[in-house]
Amino acid sequence: MRRLWQFVQTVLGLIFRHPVTGTAVIPVLPDGRIVLIRRRDNGRWALPGGMVDWGEDIPTTVRRELAEETGLDLVKIRRLVGVYSAADRDPRLHSICIVVEAEVQGKMQVQDTLEISEVEAFLPTAIPKDELSDDNDEHLQNYFQGLTTLA
Secondary structure (H helix, E strand, O other), X not given: OHHHHHHHXXXXXXXXXXXXXXXXXXXXXXXXXXXEEEEOOOOXXXXXXXXXXXXXXXXXXXXXXXXXXXXXEXXXXXXXEEEEOOOOOOOOOOEEEEEEEEEEEOOOOOOOOOOEEEEEEEOHHHOOHHHEOOOHHHHHHHHHOOOOEEO
C-alpha cells in the first residue's frame, strides 16, 4: 500500500509540478497590421494563444487558438520569435510560452466570448504598449527587433 501511495505521489508531482506549455501568436494581416485580443479576465490587450492540448503539436495549437480567439485562418507560420519560460511570466501558473509570427487572413470576429471581449488589428506603431497583458510587451519588442529569444 505504501508503495502505491509513493507511485501516486510521483505521478501527481509530475502532472502538477511541471510547467504547462502554451503558445502565443503574433498574427500579421496582409496589410501588415498586427491582431490583438482584449482579455476578459484583466481587460488588457494580448496576443492570441493558449495551452497545448494533449496529443497536439505546436502548429496545430497555433491554428486552433488563432481561430478560436480571432476567427482568423492561419496561412503560415513565418518564424519562431521566442520561448519564454520564467516562472513568474504568467501570474496564473508556471507556463512555457512558444511565441511565433504568423501570416493570417480572414474576417476578425471574437469566437470565445468567455475569454475575449474584442479583437482588433493595429498598425505596428499604434499597438497600445501600456495596455498589454503579462509579458506580451517583451514578446512584441523581441519580434520588432528581429530577435529569436530563449528566456
